[in-house]
Amino acid sequence: MIRLQDIDLNLLVVFQLMYRERKTGAVAEQLGLTQPAISNALARLRLALHDELFERTARGMRPTPFADSIAESVSYALSTLQDGLNYQERFDPQSSDRVFCVNMTDLGEIHMLPRLMAYLAEHAPNLSISTVRDNGHSLREELETGSVDLAIGLLPQLEAGFYQRRLFDQEYVCLVREGHPLAEQTLTLDNFSKSEHIIIEAQDTGHGRVEKQLAKSGILRVSKLKLPHFISAPYIIAHTDLVATVTEKLALQMANSLDLVIKPHPVDIPAAQINMFWHRRFHQDSGNVWLRNVFFELFSE
Numbered sequence: 001m002i003r004l005q006d007i008d009l010n011l012l013v014v015f016q017l018m019y020r021e022r023k024t025g026a027v028a029e030q031l032g033l034t035q036p037a038i039s040n041a042l043a044r045l046r047l048a049l050h051d052e053l054f055e056r057t058a059r060g061m062r063p064t065p066f067a068d069s070i071a072e073s074v075s076y077a078l079s080t081l082q083d084g085l086n087y088q089e090r091f092d093p094q095s096s097d098r099v100f101c102v103n104m105t106d107l108g109e110i111h112m113l114p115r116l117m118a119y120l121a122e123h124a125p126n127l128s129i130s131t132v133r134d135n136g137h138s139l140r141e142e143l144e145t146g147s148v149d150l151a152i153g154l155l156p157q158l159e160a161g162f163y164q165r166r167l168f169d170q171e172y173v174c175l176v177r178e179g180h181p182l183a184e185q186t187l188t189l190d191n192f193s194k195s196e197h198i199i200i201e202a203q204d205t206g207h208g209r210v211e212k213q214l215a216k217s218g219i220l221r222v223s224k225l226k227l228p229h230f231i232s233a234p235y236i237i238a239h240t241d242l243v244a245t246v247t248e249k250l251a252l253q254m255a256n257s258l259d260l261v262i263k264p265h266p267v268d269i270p271a272a273q274i275n276m277f278w279h280r281r282f283h284q285d286s287g288n289v290w291l292r293n294v295f296f297e298l299f300s301e
Contacts, residue, residue: 002049011045012074014038015053019071020145022060075145076281091286093124100291101130103139103151105205106231108274111249112152115298123294134205143279149288151277152295154207158277165292168301169271171248172210174263175237175255182243187263189219196224198233198244210245210269217267234258247272 017027024038031038046053049070054061063071091098104112109131120127132148140158142148151158158164174192176182182191199221202208207230214221224242227233233244234254251262276295282288 007048011041012078014041015045016075016078018042018054018061019063019067020147072144079281091290093127093290095126096124096287097126098287099128099130100149101132101147103132103134103148105153106229107247107250108152110253112299119294119298144281146282150291153205153274154272155277162277162279163283164275164277165296167274167276167295167299170274171271172245172265172269173248173251174265175234175244175246175251176261176263177238178259178261180241180261182263183261187266189266192266193219193221195222195243196241197221198236198242199223199226200230200233200244201226201228202230203228207272213269214245214267219267234260
């Protein structure tokens with residue numbers, strides 16, 4: 001049996017950072033130690049836990065199955081202990097210089113960041129925001145370890161085991177330029193299918209389901225351009241006779257400045273529910289609570 005009195009708490013801090021970073025150099029830099037000191041700490045922890053914990057690979061240190069099995073428990077215990085020791089230190093947005101990391105898409109950045117940054121400039125002037133993209137399997141781990149504070153979007157992979165709160169529903173529309181042959185017409189299934197289209201695959205977001213739904217509907221479209229993301233589509237639409245299926249909020253954001261026309265979509269595409277997600281370990285974190293409330297106040301519908 002492994003007893004807590006036999007383990008130096010600092011070794012668990014090293015374990016938590018190594019599990020997140022996978023490189024001894026990065027861990028050493030964060031802790032202000034040398035790489036040999038980190039290697040020595042890992043050697044002591046391996047001896048105490050009777051497991052190799054991390055194996056060296058070409059991509060860094062890979063956790064063993066045992067390390068995977070204890071990672072969440074260790075992270076939760078350390079976070080709980082730190083919160084307990086600092087229970088009197090509540091989050092103060094006016095003085096905090098905390099950097100929050102939020103996972104969102106390019107659509108989220110366009111819709112949310114202008115208003116969010118204006119709000120922070122007034123109410124939390126020293127606070128900073130960093131955004132990252134969902135790169136698949138690692139998002140769950142990043143939320144669990146706290147390297148990502150919130151995730152916002154259509155993220156079905158986070159529906160189990162995470163807290164979530166609805167912000168708004170995202171509808172889909174068609175976008176054409178002013179002067180386009182369809183700009184003054186009713187967009188029907190017939191003229192929609194005969195038009196030339198930009199296909200936006202968005203495979204790294206939940207919005208990728210839209211193209212799959214359109215393909216399953218049996219409607220044939222003339223594909224002239226395929227894009228991996230939404231962001232450039234309005235600029236291309238403004239200078240061509242192409243048609244694009246985009247989110248309504250992106251269309252509203254870009255229509256006036258680029259002289260675009262928003263058309264109701266002829267295909268009944270279910271709206272996407274955009275939620276805010278966070279891990280249970282940070283449910284009571286006062287800074288995380290504050291940021292969640294800011295997002296809800298600014299963007300909930």
